[in-house]
Amino acid sequence: MQNNSNSEYVTANITLAANTTIATDKVFIPDGKIVAIAAIVAGNPENRIVNLSILDNGNEVIKPADIRFSTKTSGGSFRESMRPVNFSGGRNFETKLVTNAASATENITVQVLFLIEKTQY
Numbered sequence: 081m082q083n084n085s086n087s088e089y090v091t092a093n094i095t096l097a098a099n100t101t102i103a104t105d106k107v108f109i110p111d112g113k114i115v116a117i118a119a120i121v122a123g124n125p126e127n128r129i130v131n132l133s134i135l136d137n138g139n140e141v142i143k144p145a146d147i148r149f150s151t152k153t154s155g156g157s158f159r160e161s162m163r164p165v166n167f168s169g170g171r172n173f174e175t176k177l178v179t180n181a182a183s184a185t186e187n188i189t190v191q192v193l194f195l196i197e198k199t200q201y
């Protein structure tokens with residue numbers, strides 16, 4: 081029996097509104113292995129650290145780190161330009177943004193792309 085691997089992706093959009101320091105969004109990730117993530121930021125972080133984390137039922141599967149560590153890079157394949165991760169899908173996850181200082185004027189929206197590897201038999 082031969083198995084072929086293919087991939088798909090799911091996105092989550094999280095908006096950290098002005099005058100807030102925490103934002104969350106739930107996302108369902110289908111069955112498969114999440115092998116990489118990438119984040120795109122819209123808005124001005126104003127030189128603040130904005131931590132992104134991913135939680136499974138309240139437990140961190142990706143520990144908080146500044147969103148710039150998850151920003152897609154240039155060069156290599158689509159997958160190679162993303163932040164490598166390794167956890168299983170098939171359930172709801174929570175994407176979370178936390179900053180240590182609220183902005184009085186700036187909203188930040190982050191789209192997180194989850195690359196899911198699926199195995200077909």
